[in-house]
Amino acid sequence: MDRPQSRVALARCGNYQPEVVQAAVERVLSNLEPLPLPAGGRILLKPNCLAASSGPDEPINTRAEVTAAVGRYLQAHHQAELVIADSGGIGTYDRAERVYRRMGLDRVAQELGADLLNLETLGLKQVQGRTSLVLPSFRVSRVLDQVDAVVNLPKLKTHMLTGMTGAVKNCLGLLPGSLKRDVHIAAPTGRLMSAALVDIFSAIVPALNVLDAVVGMEGNGPSQGRAKELGLIIASHDAVAADYLACRLMGLDPGAVATVTLAHQAGLGAAGPAEIELVGAQWDRLPGVRFALPMSFQFRSAQRLLPPKITGRLMARLLEAKPRTVPANCRACGLCVQSCPAGALSLQEGTVRLDRELCLECYCCLEHCPDQGLRLPRGLWDRLRPGR
Numbered sequence: 001m002d003r004p005q006s007r008v009a010l011a012r013c014g015n016y017q018p019e020v021v022q023a024a025v026e027r028v029l030s031n032l033e034p035l036p037l038p039a040g041g042r043i044l045l046k047p048n049c050l051a052a053s054s055g056p057d058e059p060i061n062t063r064a065e066v067t068a069a070v071g072r073y074l075q076a077h078h079q080a081e082l083v084i085a086d087s088g089g090i091g092t093y094d095r096a097e098r099v100y101r102r103m104g105l106d107r108v109a110q111e112l113g114a115d116l117l118n119l120e121t122l123g124l125k126q127v128q129g130r131t132s133l134v135l136p137s138f139r140v141s142r143v144l145d146q147v148d149a150v151v152n153l154p155k156l157k158t159h160m161l162t163g164m165t166g167a168v169k170n171c172l173g174l175l176p177g178s179l180k181r182d183v184h185i186a187a188p189t190g191r192l193m194s195a196a197l198v199d200i201f202s203a204i205v206p207a208l209n210v211l212d213a214v215v216g217m218e219g220n221g222p223s224q225g226r227a228k229e230l231g232l233i234i235a236s237h238d239a240v241a242a243d244y245l246a247c248r249l250m251g252l253d254p255g256a257v258a259t260v261t262l263a264h265q266a267g268l269g270a271a272g273p274a275e276i277e278l279v280g281a282q283w284d285r286l287p288g289v290r291f292a293l294p295m296s297f298q299f300r301s302a303q304r305l306l307p308p309k310i311t312g313r314l315m316a317r318l319l320e321a322k323p324r325t326v327p328a329n330c331r332a333c334g335l336c337v338q339s340c341p342a343g344a345l346s347l348q349e350g351t352v353r354l355d356r357e358l359c360l361e362c363y364c365c366l367e368h369c370p371d372q373g374l375r376l377p378r379g380l381w382d383r384l385r386p387g388r
């Protein structure tokens, strides 16, 4: 019988009370010992700090309680010296301190005696991944030169472009500021973006991944969806295996999530029950709940199933999912214009305008709009009527 290649541990975590999170984190990490971390090493805790505008109760950023619990465990059991850092989206450029404060990471850093770093100020270095599916080389934060290992702390969410965001995708945050937009320009489709994310992940390969799946996001994630309780902490040294399990728990076919399939094909991690040893659950009795898919992802799946000859102009229009503007909500802040890799957005007469011809359907704008000034089209009429 083949031996499993990777171990994934999960534990119930019913809420974000610090003692409840601490107990769940202790359970999953002790089940993964010995952790592949150097004793006394300098460890980067890398949460998902996507949006400065979102408070802790919105299911967008990794909760500070998870970062704190993992930090305490690593200090107690591995004598770790801790660093905390992430770079969010366009709305957080030059505003790392603001998002850290909003999330409560300043208090966590103080409690742990950790360095809380702004990745926008540390400089960059050129790296090559183990794969070069889309990106032969790229620049990442020099924080990687300052630490012995990365501990990845993603928030479990659906994602309009890639289906889901978990451990593999969370590595994108180590490309500060506008480097993320450069990746979207190099990889303008969901499939290419997933391949680029695998390239980035393959250059970083976190030593450990602990997913905040207590309250995730369903629907139009990573920032416009709805809260969805899963009540779990998931951990593994193998990011691909953790994401594979996360897909299964969300009711999402892992075979349709290219970050999982491409990373698995490249030998970067395990996927499937035959390759993954589960601790804390059984494959035939997984405790998951079905997450609603992002609308864009549903249509992309349908597009793949249809014979090419019926995907004519009308069908293309029906299946396209370019954002719609919502002028009543738009405060003309310009964040979406800055984030758009295609130059498809502009501010005119105090509101945002979309050039449909230029739009790549990458959804950076929806991720970064703090005011629901953009949305995905809903229903047949919404698709057929002229967009703005």
Ligand code: SF4
Residues within 6 Å of the ligand: 323, 339, 340, 341, 342, 343, 344, 345, 354, 358, 359, 360, 361, 362, 363, 364, 365, 366
């Ligand atoms: S308008 Fe939005 S979805 Fe279209 S390319 Fe720009 S950022 Fe991407």
Ligand code: SF4
Residues within 6 Å of the ligand: 329, 330, 331, 332, 333, 334, 335, 336, 337, 352, 368, 369, 370, 371, 372, 373, 374
């Ligand atoms: S749509 Fe949103 S992000 Fe864009 S300008 Fe309006 S409020 Fe700002």
